Amino acid sequence: MSISTDHGRSDPESGAPARTRDGRPVSDRGDTVCVIGAGASGLTAIKNLTEQGFGVDCYERETGVGGAWNWRHDRSPVYASTHLVSSRPFTQFPDFPMPDDWPDYPHHSQLLGYLERYADHFDLRRHIWFGTEVARVDPVAGDRWDVTTRSTGGYGPERTSRYAAVVVANGHNWSPKLSSYEGLAEFRGEVMHASSYQDPAQLRGKRVLVVGAGNTGCDxxxxxxxxxxxxxxxxxxxxxxxxxxxxxxxxDQVDDTLLALRVPRRVRQWLHHLTMRLTVGDLTRFGLPEPDHRVYETHPIANSQLVDQVGHGRITPVADVARFHPYGVELADGREIEPELVVFATGYLPRFEFLDPRILGDDAGTGRPTLWLNAFPPGHPTLAVAGLVQPDSGVFPLSHWQMVLFARLLRLRVTRPDRVAAFATTVGARAGERYSGPVKDSSRHWFEVGHADYLRAVQRALHDLEKPR
Structure with a gap:
């Protein structure tokens, strides 16, 4: 395993070995930055931090890069047929385009290969400790952080290293959001969360109930x-x-044209509704419930086949689940069905097990941090969360610009502390700001952002940070 720099330095100020609050020894890493996770957001964090001259130690609990897009990883939500739901130009990193001959919506295996080539092109692997998970991240004096790590699975001794800054990039699509229903424990059929779904063979020949209408549930x-x-x-x-x-x-390319022209949201909603009426028609005719919201008020569901399968009678739309019986499922409208397999495609909740949730402004521990730009917590100027967004486009470009901003912010801590102080004031005043317009109040939409509005906000933050004296 290759790493960025040697471990084991003494405290640079006192010369004495650094210690944790409870007296354990600490390897002081000086100005090195810790990145947690080597998925897409972690990789772009390493790349942008090293471009600004920082040493980086990245800890990845798995044995390879790719995060959620690496189907070999235990926590990957990817299944055999997974493709992008955002098109290629809106998913690729701005400084590392995907091949022109790739399809509009690449397969997950292509995405993994893309991330592996990104890591190799920018020589990122030498900064990554594979097979190492982060157990704790604790703030210490001087806006620094003690990061305690161990071998994945908890084997071997823990070690603590002190860092100048931390980037949290462990992803938010790996911890299943599980629903609670009356009688579920007594249900005799098979129950699984979509995180355990990998191949259509798991469904073959069975009576299947799919619960949830996100992109995964529809797939x-x-x-x-x-x-x-x-x-x-x-x-x-x-x-x-x-x-x-x-x-x-x-x-998404058609919609982005309207965004680039600054077409008002109401007009875009009207155009979308008109297009849907002309192409798909009235969805209630197929037995699908009428939407109780306007388009763009929930996360986009990009699926060209679901309505077709409903129209062919292969999918029967039903109401929400009310309760389970030993051999059946009672629906909210009183009907009862008898599935052999129930698949809960009910999404995921962000989890930062190694970090006190109060640090991210989530005092109740509900998985809803209060951050500015979905990345920066008040009171902790050397901490950033990468990729905690649910955009109407791809995540990669947004993570890239988040980390460009954070890397430049850290560099200015030495040369322009006044700019850094002004940035911290803005974080405190605007934490919790949303970039999506009105959306449904749910955990799924807590991180919803419109990519155009979000990127403009990041651009303004960069301009304010680096504007001429």
Whole structure:
């Protein structure tokens, strides 16, 4: 394993070995920055920090890069047929384009290969400690951080290192959000969360109930329509099912044209509703519930096949689940069905097990941090969270610009402390700011951002940080 620099330095100020608050020895890493996770957000953090001259130690609990896109990882939510739901130009890193001959919506295996080439192109692997998980991150004097690590799985002794800054990039799509239903414990059928779904063979020949209408839930319902003997799809409300192509182009590219022209949100909503009426028609005719919100008020569902399978009778839309019985499921409208397999595609909750949630402004521990730009917590100028966004486009470009901003902020701590102080004041005043317009109040939409509005906000922050004297 290769690393960025040697461990084991003494405290640079006192010359004595550094210690944790409870007296354990600490390896002081000087100006080195700790990055937690080597997925897409962690990789772009390493790349942008090293470009600004910082040493970086990245800790990755798995044995390879890629994070959620590495299907070999235990925590990966990827399944065999996973493709991007955002098109290639809106997913790629701005300084490392995907190949021009790739499809509009690449397969997950292509995404993993892309991230591996990104790591190799920028020589990032030498900064990564693979097979190492972070147990604790504690703030110490001087806006520094004690990071305690151990071998993945808890084997071997723990070690603590002191860092000038920390980037949290452990992802937010790995800890399943599990629903609680009356009678679920007595249900005799098979129950699984979508995080355990990998292949359509798990559905073959079974009566399947899919609960949840996010992009994953819709994908699994479509695959159940093709493989299962019966498929029910349960949703809490009606949704807008956007096709992946509009006018022969990826739908997000068409919408981005309107965003670039600064077309008002209400006008874009009207145009989207008109397009849906002309192409898909009235969804209630298929038995799907009518949406209780306007488009863009929930996370976009990009699926060109779900309505088609409903129209062919292969998917039966049903109401929300009310309760379970030993051999059946009672729905909110009183109907009862008898699935053999229930798949909960109910999403994920962000978890930062190594960090006191109060540091991120989540005093109640509900998984809803209070951050500015979804990245910066008040009171901790050397801590940033990368990739904690749910955009209407790809995440990679947003993570890239988050880390450009953070790397430059850290560099200015020496040369322009007045700018850094002004930035900290802004973080305290604007933490919790949203960049999505009105959206449904749910854990799924807590991190929702409109990519155009969000990137403009990051651009303004960069300008304010680096404007001429």
């Amino acid at each position: 699994i319902a479509v695959e159940a329509a093709q493989q299962a003997s019966r498929c029910w799809h349960s949703t809490r409300r009606g949704y807008w099912y956007a096709p992946k192509y509009v006018f022969g182009r990826p739908a």
